[in-house]
Amino acid sequence: MQVIKSLTQMLALQHPQEARIGFVPTMGFLHEGHLSLVAESTKNCDITIVSIFVNPAQFGPNEDLESYPRDLDRDLALLEQNGVDYVFFPDPDMMYPKPYHTWVEVSDLSGILCGASRPGHFRGVCTVVLKLVNIVKPHFMYMGEKDFQQLTILTIMHRDLNLSTRIIGCPIIRESDGLAKSSRNVYLNSADRKIAVCLSQALFKARSAVAAGFRDAAALIATAKADITASGAKVDYVEIVSATDLSKADIIDEQSRMLIAVYVGKTRLIDNLQLL
16 A cells, blocks of 8 residues: 655556546544445455545634544554555645635535535535545545535536546444444543434434335424434434435425434534435
8 A cells, every 4th residue: 555645646646547446535533434435445446545634624713623533543554454555645735735716616505504504614625525536536436425415515516517536425334323433423422422322313213204104304303303402412403305406305205315413512413314
């Protein structure tokens, strides 16, 4: 496995013409969710490239950029064990040379759901992913479904900008009690960790109701909010949207997906689930 820190070196990297290139963008502090994406890439591609870059452009002024968990040595060991060929580990000044002027944003969809609570977040996500795709030039990019809004926005960005890279969405990896794997789970103390399962419990309860024939989105949302609040967490949002364009759903159908964001203590967690 080769670790590349130089932008020039990464741009100059040569691959066999027929090689299928898979790419997994990450912010490091890897867990089983990240490694499941790596496994998909190594299974389906000839060469797998992983980026580790804590992107400052997607953090707000009061968010956890400085305290975001990092463990590069552990990450590199895991990636080598899991068959990765190249790791791209750029410096922020390399990705955003000063003065920096150019930003990418998917209008409308970037200001709802998580975007309403985190202004500018998806502008930072879109910009860095477009830059990484242009640098790495992968055929396939593997991303988890846990941040479903991000996955949808980036898929639309790729379509709108005629990018040839194909995004592959991969299932959420969960703890044994249902909590979605997340690098931010490390922030949870033991009491908050017990509360955090309220997200997945609310989602699976809603899916069970839909399986029993319930189709009223507003009622499902109200129940989920009440259950989450009763557990001791603070609701940021609970919404049911179309999986294709994030438009709000009134009646549950095959495209309906429930998206949740809550604060457990000071930690903001997200989760989602297809309902039918």
